[in-house]
Amino acid sequence: MFDSPLSEKELTWRAAALSGRTLGELARVLDVAVPEDLKRAKGWGGNLVELALGASAGNKPIPDFFALGVELKTIPCAAGRPRESTFVCGLPADGGEASWEESRVRHKLARVLWIPIDAHGPVALRRIGAPTLWSPNAEEEATLRSDWEELTGLVRLGELAGIDARRGRALQLRPKAPDRRATTWALDEQGDWMRTMPLGFYLRARFTATLLAHS
DNA sequence: CTGTGATCATGA
DNA sequence: TCATGATCACAG
Numbered sequence: 001m002f003d004s005p006l007s008e009k010e011l012t013w014r015a016a017a018l019s020g021r022t023l024g025e026l027a028r029v030l031d032v033a034v035p036e037d038l039k040r041a042k043g044w045g046g047n048l049v050e051l052a053l054g055a056s057a058g059n060k061p062i063p064d065f066f067a068l069g070v071e072l073k074t075i076p077c078a079a080g081r082p083r084e085s086t087f088v089c090g091l092p093a094d095g096g097e098a099s100w101e102e103s104r105v106r107h108k109l110a111r112v113l114w115i116p117i118d119a120h121g122p123v124a125l126r127r128i129g130a131p132t133l134w135s136p137n138a139e140e141e142a143t144l145r146s147d148w149e150e151l152t153g154l155v156r157l158g159e160l161a162g163i164d165a166r167r168g169r170a171l172q173l174r175p176k177a178p179d180r181r182a183t184t185w186a187l188d189e190q191g192d193w194m195r196t197m198p199l200g201f202y203l204r205a206r207f208t209a210t211l212l213a214h215s
Numbered sequence: 216c217t218g219t220g221a222t223c224a225t226g227a
Numbered sequence: 228t229c230a231t232g233a234t235c236a237c238a239g
Contacts, residue, residue: 039235041222046219059238060238085231180234
């Protein structure tokens with residue numbers, strides 16, 4: 001629909017131009033139908049904004065704006081604060097990369113364009129907010145790294161059973177699957193492969209709230 | 216089945 | 228009200 005932005009400056013300019021508009025207005029321009037609610041279209045808003053900004057990654061495991069190394073995340077907000085956690089990426093079956101530096105979490109979060117969208121009301125009337133282009137500051141990176149090391153450390157020890165969404169100050173591990181019957185492979189405490197529920201890394205709403213506030 | 220995009224629904 | 232655990236759609 002639209003060309004990909006050629007620079008961060010162009011990307012932020014285009015994102016800023018969406019600020020204040022409703023999803024319904026944007027959908028009409030893009031000739032996209034608006035769903036009654038998001039129960040069966042949970043990624044609709046995110047996909048709409050991707051289309052408007054010329055994101056090109058599709059479902060490939062690369063940044064939305066590959067040439068710029070920027071990831072796009074829409075985030076549902078009410079009263080100026082995020083109402084939901086933010087999915088980052090799946091947990092690799094073997095527990096993950098050897099180090100934080102190589103991790104998918106760190107690469108995903110290296111540069112993110114956050115676009116707040118109203119969390120409540122009729123979908124077509126929900127307003128898009130002002131974008132913020134973010135990279136973790138030293139404190140945020142330290143928190144993310146510490147959470148990541150704790151969680152992946154447990155996974156590598158085969159202590160998947162000891163993990164739930166309560167662990168982690170900023171980053172948490174939660175189910176990420178079509179339903180509760182879904183399974184994937186993981187190592188148990190004896191080092192044998194076993195079937196478990198697929199998990200994904202998520203950013204807590206508390207964490208995204210602070211980064212949106214000071215960026 | 217794994218990746219992308221996320222929000223829903225329920226109990227505390 | 229809020230976080231956790233569950234769930235939805237679609238591409239490849």
